[in-house]
Amino acid sequence: MSPTPFPPTAAQLRALPHFAPDPALWPRIAARAQRRQARRTAAAACCMLLLAGAVGTLLQTPRGTTPLPDWQARSAALERELAAAAPRGPAPGPLADALVGVDRALHAAYVRGAPPAERAALWQARSELLESLVEAQRSGLRATRI
Amino acid sequence: MPVEPTAARSVFAQEVPPELLAQARHGDMQAHAELYRRFAAPVFNLALRVLGERTAAEDVVQEVFLRVLARVRRYRGEAPFGLWLRRLAVNATIDQLRSRRFLAETDMDALLAGLGAPGPLPEEQAEALALLMRLPPQARAVVVLHELEGYTHAELARMFDQTESYSKSILSRALARLRRRLGREGIGLESLP
Numbered sequence: 001m002s003p004t005p006f007p008p009t010a011a012q013l014r015a016l017p018h019f020a021p022d023p024a025l026w027p028r029i030a031a032r033a034q035r036r037q038a039r040r041t042a043a044a045a046c047c048m049l050l051l052a053g054a055v056g057t058l059l060q061t062p063r064g065t066t067p068l069p070d071w072q073a074r075s076a077a078l079e080r081e082l083a084a085a086a087p088r089g090p091a092p093g094p095l096a097d098a099l100v101g102v103d104r105a106l107h108a109a110y111v112r113g114a115p116p117a118e119r120a121a122l123w124q125a126r127s128e129l130l131e132s133l134v135e136a137q138r139s140g141l142r143a144t145r146i
Numbered sequence: 147m148p149v150e151p152t153a154a155r156s157v158f159a160q161e162v163p164p165e166l167l168a169q170a171r172h173g174d175m176q177a178h179a180e181l182y183r184r185f186a187a188p189v190f191n192l193a194l195r196v197l198g199e200r201t202a203a204e205d206v207v208q209e210v211f212l213r214v215l216a217r218v219r220r221y222r223g224e225a226p227f228g229l230w231l232r233r234l235a236v237n238a239t240i241d242q243l244r245s246r247r248f249l250a251e252t253d254m255d256a257l258l259a260g261l262g263a264p265g266p267l268p269e270e271q272a273e274a275l276a277l278l279m280r281l282p283p284q285a286r287a288v289v290v291l292h293e294l295e296g297y298t299h300a301e302l303a304r305m306f307d308q309t310e311s312y313s314k315s316i317l318s319r320a321l322a323r324l325r326r327r328l329g330r331e332g333i334g335l336e337s338l339p
Contacts, residue, residue, distance in 0.1 A: 013293050016278065017271040019261050021190040021207050026182050029208050030175060033215045 043097030047125070050098070051105075054124035071123035078130035085137040095133050102126045156295050157188040158228035158235075167227060170218050178218075182211055185228065189235040192295070196239050196287045198252030198279055200260040209238045236291065240305055243283055252279040277324055285320035292317055 082090060090096045106122045108114075162184070169177035186207055193206035213234050221230055254276050258267070267275065278286055284306075291297040292313075297305075302313040 012274055013278065013289070015270045015274040016191075016195060016294075017267050017275055018187060018191050019194060020187050021204050025204055025207060026179060026186070026211075029182070029211050029215075030179070032208070033175075033178075033212060036212075036216075 039094055039097060042094040043101060046094050046098040046129075047101040047105075050102070050125040050128055051121060054121040054128070071120055071127050074127045075123055075130060078127055078134060081134045082130055082137065085134055090133045090137065095129055095136065099126065099129045099133065102129060156229070156232065157191075158185070158232035158295075159226060160184065160228050162227040167218070167221070167223075170214075171221075173215075178211070178215055181214060181231075185231055186211070188228075189231070192232070192235050192290065193239045193242070194261075195278060195290045195294075196283060197242055198257060198283065198286070200257070202242050202246065206235065206238045206242055209241075210234045213238070232295065236295075236297075236305065240287065243287060254279055277327055280327060281320050281323060285316050285323075288313055288316045289320050289324075 090099070102122060102125050106119070106126065109119050109122055162181070166177050166180055170181055189210050190203050190207050193203035194200065197203055197206070210231065214231060217234075221227065254272075257275075257279065266272065278289065281289065287306075288302060291302060291305075292299070299310045299313045299317075302308075303310040306313065
């Protein structure tokens with residue numbers, strides 16, 4: 001089967017000239033990609049540290065207590081504080097990225113029915129991240145460094 | 147791998163060695179630099195023809211190759227790599243079109259000055275570019291994507307969140323406008339549908 005011919009207009013459009021982008025564009029893209037990667041790595045490290053800290057604290061919590069609602073409520077309160085301090089959302093940076101990571105982990109934990117202790121650890125990590133973000137926002141600092 | 151006849155003529159429909167893609171999937175920056183070397187100009191030209199601005203077209207190139215760096219692991223080879231990348235380019239171009247206000251007609255002199263063209267373009271190229279740049283940006287998008295890249299009206303309708311008849315009507319009005327221009331300027335009128 002022969003290929004469908006282009007309409008005649010296309011033949012004229014094929015005469016369009018070809019240009020090249022600025023030769024300095026790729027180095028800028030590569031540098032930006034590397035900065036993004038470094039930020040993600042920092043956020044993941046931050047996330048892991050917070051989770052480890054939260055799990056450690058929970059292991060020391062006496063049995064029979066139910067810390068889950070407290071951390072969840074604390075997280076909600078901090079969320080409101082952050083919204084008041086930064087109506088357009090938190091400044092991008094490792095803390096904001098780590099928050100996204102914890103939110104994903106929380107979602108996954110609920111989807112697979114993770115035990116309350118694990119969810120509590122995540123809610124605690126989320127609260128601590130939100131505290132840092134609120135603090136950074138109030139002090140007028142961009143949370144770009146850990 | 148079957149490729150639509152029109153898509154096969156696209157500058158994006160070039161073969162990419164599987165080993166190069168494998169290296170890119172592992173985050174090898176040299177491999178990404180090679181993909182950029184092969185595809186940056188097609189992405190730039192597609193965006194430039196639609197947007198009519200060098201900086202906007204370079205923003206598209208940057209966005210597309212950052213997306214390639216982030217998403218190439220998800221590319222499973224269902225379509226040729228170039229056509230997968232072309233889809234990223236089209237989406238980024240349409241995003242630019244939606245997010246910014248572009249002038250109804252692009253000033254050719256300003257465009258060529260911005261591109262740092264070393265001298266005047268050959269007549270045929272200058273005419274083709276001038277004709278295209280006289281269309282409004284959305285009509286340019288439909289003409290470039292339908293006539294040069296081979297997208298169907300159904301595909302264009304999905305891209306622009308419109309009906310197929312909307313895409314057909316934009317194309318037909320754009321072609322009629324080009325035909326009038328060509329007639330007025332005595333350029334190859336007989337070759338238009």
